[in-house]
Amino acid sequence: MLVYIDLGDVLNLDAKLWPYFQDGLRRIDYVLTYHVQKPQSTHKQSSKSCLCCGFRREQKNLPAHEDPELAAQEQRLDYHEDDQRLRREEFEENLREMGLEMEKEEGTKLPGVGFLKIHAPWDVLCREAEFMKLKMPTIKVYCLINSIAEKVNVFIQKVTAPLQPNVGENQTENEKPLSYPFSREKQHLFDLSDRNSFFDSKTRSSIVSTSPLRKLFCLHSQGRFKTQSMLYEWKLNRCSRMYVILVLSLQILYEQWASYSIFYKYQPIGLVRKYFGEKVGLYFAWLGVYTQMLIPAAIVGVIVFLYGCATVDDNIPSMEVCDERNNITMCPMCDRACSYWKLVTACGTARASHLFDNAATVFFAIFMALWATMFMEHWKRRQMRLNYIWDLTSFEDAEVRNVKLTCRDRMPAYMTIIVMMFFLIFVTLAIVFGVVLYRVSIMTALHMSSTPTFRTNIRATVKTTAAIINLIIIIIMDEVYGAIARWLTIMEVPKTDKSFEERLIFKTFILKFANAFTPIVYLAFFRGRIIGRPGKYLYVMGSYRMEECAHAGCLMELCIQLCITMLGKQLIQNNLFEIGVPKLKKMLRQRKIDKKHQEELNKTLHRHEKDHFLGPFVGLNPEYMEMIIQFGMVTLFVASFPLAPLFALLNNVIEIRLDAKKFVTELRRPIAVRAKDIGVWYTLLRGISKVAVIVNAFVISFTSDFIPRLVYQHMYSADGTLHGFVNHTLSYFNVSHFQPGTEPMQPMHLGYKVEVCRYKDYRDPPWSATPYEFSREFWAILAARLAFVIVFQNVVMLMSDFVDWLIPDIPKDISIQIHKERNLIVELFMKEERGKKYRNTIGDPSPQPLRSRPSSQA
């Protein structure tokens, strides 16, 4: 093992801030923790060095003779412990062989916890950086282009200056060092004067965490490397926690990122990436872009909503409903208990539903479909820009291709998915059906009681309570489904961590998505459509009639459901699960330590010992999942609820800072992972935005009254206006055709004898040749609805594709700069070539002039 003594004199930073080995010279790049058996007090002093292991092994059976049962248990524990220790030793041996240096610290202050501190010497860092083809900044600096676009950018930056975080990295940089994959043969290209800071802490730690893996790949590459590497990958990722702390930058992150008071500012993404690695950086960048893009969507949504409010008094159909002179008697809403009712009593609902069902809604649905495409494109460009700034343009994730799932790999996944889907469909439908039954029975019961004031509020009460019940079920089932997905994935025993993650995401997504959207889909497309007609109602469970919609369609209820789900889910999940639960866990973890010790410990503990009490980093998947479901809410049913983007925006502004706080203060520092993109989540987003087009087409044409109104205006209206529309939508029913036993108990409830009542459907009147058959209008409107779906779907898809094609994936300036960088590298090497040739010609073998030349150019 080589020790670089010369590293010491370079360090001029406060030694307290940087964690070092006990010699104070070698920096800690990585800390692993493991559980050790609580040592008996007699062995305590021996646990400091690695020799302890051998010592303990000899002693392990000494106290076992006293109590047979206890002894057996202890032996089992000991055996387990022993096995783990052996593995650990093998693992440590591997690390040592790779050239890494280690220091152990077992149970000094925290009993039962061992720390293995790892330091990567300079030559290991260089070697691994070369293998990983890490792009590092060279000494060659070049100017960024200074075109008009650039000047506009500068202007924009000046205007948005108050929105920029105050981290001293946002000055308009006109220079960028040329980056080149690190290679020891080309060392002269890089500025190695400060070897200690050439690789930053994130890079060092990720080098340390991947280097043993590489070794294993080499050793076992002939055959069975897969399982072996998996084993170690597993060990590394499951058992190890990494927390090299740069207190300095954490403070900045805390002040300039994880604070609610600066919610209106951009995030310091560069710093986040420097501290947490590219993967986390990309998540927050994505969240930022999403939130930013929600601003225009929210504004347009509010305008659409206000347009609805402003035109509510000019809306002819709701005026007709509210007009007392149109003395329309409606058929009863339920058997026996309910009686005939006057259409005018639905006046409030009709007016309210206009807010969400007007011409602007169609525009908004198209707008949001294009918005989704724009968002995707915008993100792609942002990602490309970040890739350029973070020097990832030529980085290729070797592992991605490796674990690309093939057909056969996927087969077990198919099986579980199929089984799961059946189970899921059953459970979800059962829940929805249960809520429907609740509504129907409560409604009937309420109708039975004859308090008139109570009755008027019946509908609103039932709707709201049902929506709240749905919400509670959704939130509970969300957690349950998360656990089920995890359990199913573990059952599958996937080969690698990556495939585990991929499958888990897939399952969780399906389950949670279905859970969140089944009640909404039921409300939007099935409620009130399968009720039959007066005299021939559809009955379920014996005598329950399927529920009808209020006069103005089910759109209103859909709105209420969406509103409650979005607000409630976000509030409860944010507050309870994201803030409450971690705090609780931290408290529990700290309680394990004796109370008396705790305070004194807090003062003397090292940073990495303190961090042991923090929660482990469980990956970004829950965060992404939450956002994806929200994205679904925003895009899928936006035609029925234009305020969804506003709600999402308000939530996300808080969410960013909440997540930031969690990452900075509540969690152990995650291993920095390099990533070029957000991976499978982008695919899911694309999928959702495609489905959204179809769903919105159906919502507009089938759930809203947009198409019937249009058809009435152009085919049936006498004067081209909507006058008479309400009458046109109502069919006639002869009350003598009620099935025996279903007619209302109080037929005289309205004060007069009803002979013909009306119901909302397009059917032939009782006096026609084909009574109660679907009328010609029904088929014409159905054809119009379907035609609208086809036109809407294809036009919007075409427009999306066009927008996709129109906006280049790579921003112009970035593509120019990438090109320029490439030319500069060629130029650099061409000069070197000429230098070589020159040297060869004049016969000077010394490489010195060449090596120093680039630095003089910088």
Added chain:
Amino acid sequence: MLVYIDLGDVLNLDAKLWPYFQDGLRRIDYVLTYHVQKPQSTHKQSSKSCLCCGFRREQKNLPAHEDPELAAQEQRLDYHEDDQRLRREEFEENLREMGLEMEKEEGTKLPGVGFLKIHAPWDVLCREAEFMKLKMPTIKVYCLINSIAEKVNVFIQKVTAPLQPNVGENQTENEKPLSYPFSREKQHLFDLSDRNSFFDSKTRSSIVSTSPLRKLFCLHSQGRFKTQSMLYEWKLNRCSRMYVILVLSLQILYEQWASYSIFYKYQPIGLVRKYFGEKVGLYFAWLGVYTQMLIPAAIVGVIVFLYGCATVDDNIPSMEVCDERNNITMCPMCDRACSYWKLVTACGTARASHLFDNAATVFFAIFMALWATMFMEHWKRRQMRLNYIWDLTSFEDAEVRNVKLTCRDRMPAYMTIIVMMFFLIFVTLAIVFGVVLYRVSIMTALHMSSTPTFRTNIRATVKTTAAIINLIIIIIMDEVYGAIARWLTIMEVPKTDKSFEERLIFKTFILKFANAFTPIVYLAFFRGRIIGRPGKYLYVMGSYRMEECAHAGCLMELCIQLCITMLGKQLIQNNLFEIGVPKLKKMLRQRKIDKKHQEELNKTLHRHEKDHFLGPFVGLNPEYMEMIIQFGMVTLFVASFPLAPLFALLNNVIEIRLDAKKFVTELRRPIAVRAKDIGVWYTLLRGISKVAVIVNAFVISFTSDFIPRLVYQHMYSADGTLHGFVNHTLSYFNVSHFQPGTEPMQPMHLGYKVEVCRYKDYRDPPWSATPYEFSREFWAILAARLAFVIVFQNVVMLMSDFVDWLIPDIPKDISIQIHKERNLIVELFMKEERGKKYRNTIGDPSPQPLRSRPSSQA
């Protein structure tokens, strides 16, 4: 300049086969030709060396004093000549600076033609290969995996042995050399014992053609490099032709590839790539995969067609049409001249249309949509496999990103496209309308003549002649549109060659595609739909009634049109344009040389001088374009013509060998271009296969009678069969409602007085309350049609996406081997590391043992 004398002794090949400089040592890697002024006989001897230029410059004004006009013209020519020569000299200077060696040969045997032979010395080759990051085989050889899948492969290979071309490269290779980007610092990894064959001729020539460009990039990278590089790129690509000939492999290619007698064999793609480069290799590989995939499609298509033939006698609707007892009188097909006719006369058409309009057609449309997806996936996998075999996995086309078009770049393209589209729509519609008028007028005229035998064949005659006229127009306009697209693109002055190509492809595609498909779209979706109804027909151009379809729908005519277009287009374009025209051109070119010299020249000419008479390589775009249009024919309207894949298959089997012959014998050897994929053509294929789903959905639901039959069976039929369907589709018309002057001149033509005639539409009868309005059945069937479109489109798209997801893009064995290769490289370097360490420890500074070590492993 360095001359490698030692190159000579390595050469042990027949010097006649390889072209060399006059010293017989330096190999010719690249030949440029240029036009020189025919030297006066006095200067002839001086034209051999480069000094001639200066000599001629001095003399250029000597003969100009005699005739002022001639002198001025000559001067202009001379000036032009002079300018060109200066540019050439600058260009040559650049080449020389890059280290390339040249030899000039001006007008020795061929007057007016100069040859510039270029040789790339070893160090230039190495330098450029390093810059281009060319992956070269190392001395390390590894075994390919030998799993069960591999054994199955071996078995398959044995079975298909007779189908393999006999080129000695298809033996089951169990070993593959590990490839690594060439680097002079890692020379010890490569087998450089035979420097002459380390880089093959294709690589050498592409190195020579890109190296001057690189230099220019460097010189001008600060600012105006773009125009400069463009200029040289232009010069190189426009003015230079490259034809280093490997006679040996050409002979094999000629025998084992470009021969019709081996049409059933696979192509020797590896050889094709070795000789023509990756881009051409990919084209032929793609064509091969496409042709191969057409086999199952053709088989299923034939089965579907045979199913139609077999069930034609069981088809109730055509039986009803042919049944004499159903005495149905139809309304006249045209005004005045035509009379009433009996439905039974349409018996033949009705029976024939069943061949293409039955339940199997729907299945076939779905099958073909999935087939298209499978084809894409299969190609992606094949491409990946080729990338792996050809060591392109990590090759990144630097230029692609460079010319990625941004919004602003595209603006001129938008403008011309918009203008063009309007022009195109006008022209194409005019043509279609012209053909329609032709048909209508001929039909009326033929009806006027009262020869009964003639009349029965009227429909068939008119249909066929119209289809042939359409075909001729399509073929003529195809050439015209090609020229227009080229002209428009040149007008745009695109910045680089690549963007020129991209825009040209885009324009040509739009124009040719529209040209080929407009008549078909008209037939499929518009013909017979905008005719009005009896008594209220739609008239165009004064008195021409829009044409009606025959009883069995327009599907039959669509079939005829498709059949004639496919057969005719392929036969004429293949035979005339691809074989005839090049032959003609070659003859013309050779005629320029005096006849008497020609024969003796043929014997003495060098290979590169002979090749001067061959046609230039104009790119692969015309070939791809032809295939894309064919792919459109195969997928877009496959629901109406299940034999399309068969026709395409027959054509392509010939096409492959035809193109091969052309490449081997008719064209100059193209510059080898590296490419990873087929680029924009893949996007176009994807686009077509997406559009095909929608088009087929509409063809099935609107052009065929599939949906009306289904609706009749389930909603209106008394016994659930199709009995009575024909009667149901015909509406009634009271002949007294004819507009005055439009009633038939011979009302008693059928021998009895007609009071009510029938026509094909769903309208209320004259005796209903709303006579001639669309009936309830019309709307119901329309709704069913539209619903079918929605269901078909979304289900098939979902299935395609599912198939896409199901089939991994990278074949399992390839992904394993790529992974293995990566590990082997890491292992190789790890061993080297350890070797270094060892050396450092024992203090041996000699690099010799390390360098020789890898070779002992091989």
